[in-house]
Amino acid sequence: MGYQDIFRLDGQVALVVGGGSGIGQASAEALAAQGATVVVADLKAEAAAQTAGRIESGGGTAEAHVINLTETKAVKALIADVVQRYGRLDVAVTTPSINVRKPVLNYTEEEFDRVVSVNLKGTFNLLTEAGRVMAEQGSGSLIAFSSIRSLVVEPGQAVYAMTKAGTVQLIRGLAVELGPKGVRANAIGPGVIDTPLTAPIKNQPDWYKAYAERSILRRWGKPEEVGGVVAFLASRAASYITGTIVFVDGGWTAIDGRFTPPL
Template sequence: MNYKDMFRMDGEVALVVGGGSGIGQAAAEALAAQGARVVVADLRLEGAEETASRIQAAGGQAEAVQLDLVDHSAVRHRINNILTRYARLDTAVSTPSINVRKPLLEYTDEEFDRVLSVNLKGTFHLLTEAGRAMAHQGSGSLIAFSSIRSLVVEPGQGVYAATKAGTVQMIRALAAELGPKGVRANAIGPGVIDTPLTAPIKNQPDWYNAYAAKSVFGRWGKPEEVAGAVVFLASKAASYITGTIIFVDGGWTAVDGRFTPPL
């Protein structure tokens, strides 16, 4: 192992879905900073273009594409297009998620289907299509975004939490199935991170501050603080790591936090 280059990805190709904002944008920029050519995909093409422009302005290599993870044929086409153009796909990152916050007893079938369609089925589309390509080439890193909600829940998060736990189990299955082909599969579980998905909470100070207090650092995380985990799992530094989840949660899942006893 050349430790000086263990995080470098020169000559590699990475696909980041959801790269138009938040954690996806930070992940795309971080991978590009390590030398990867990044295909920035997002449902909003303008968001993907903004991220690609930021990468290019910093001297990196990137292109922007529109992609809806729910559309399986579109995902397959995008993967095939990457293989046609670059003859390889080294890293695939799936970040998109949606949430409908309401009690389970009030959920409609339509809302249930919508959350599962994006969070679980969409992730399945990317992981399987990218995984098939990587298995053929004999190498690659699949990275899916789960959440602290794969372990702990709160009222109104039941369906979202189920999708995030399901994502971890899919990752574990892929690690077992594709490991012999040289492909690694891992998940990242963010805590509370300032992103467009969590933006509505900032408008409710009590809620926002309560979440901040649950972290041992007393604050929310930033997208760039999650990007390091993406780079790690995509790089040679994680060559013997597969089938696991890395929590980037400021200690949320480690510390009880309800009461600090006098010591």
């Protein structure tokens, strides 16, 4: 294995769900930059097409699809279409999640079901369907998005945090079961990343600043800083990494407290 080539993904086919914006878009572009053919799937057709267009304008190969991860039949159909067209699936990335920020005692049943359906069922749908294909072909990399909330929780995020911890355990289970068949499974745990989904926080200066100062690096992360980790986990450079979570959080989960004592 030559070190100059181990990050390359030439000849590989990658599916990125949630690739229309934010971290998903950065992930799709990072995979394409390393030579992968990228299938960009998103709930919004225009967003998926825009990302695919950005990749192709940069010299990469991509196509766009519309998908709702909570629709099991639709996920099966998308995976089947990818395999029929390209003959394989080497990388599957799932990024979509939703968060209803409110005290857990105030959660409605509908809100609970909605968060769990997208964050857990949707993730399960993609990983298991892609995992079947990869197990049969004897290779592949499954990448799911968890969060710092899988470890630490703040008021109003109990249900979201529950789903993110569940995602990590699902990844570990898949790693255990599919590893002997040549398939790796890993999670990524972003901290606060500057994306369209976090715009409501950015619009509140005190909240935005508090989050920035909570990390060791004293700033928010950028989508491309997460996309690079996706490309790494997909590559041969990560060939001995499976069943774990990689935190991309500026040290959020390493530092204790918000007060620096006099030393």
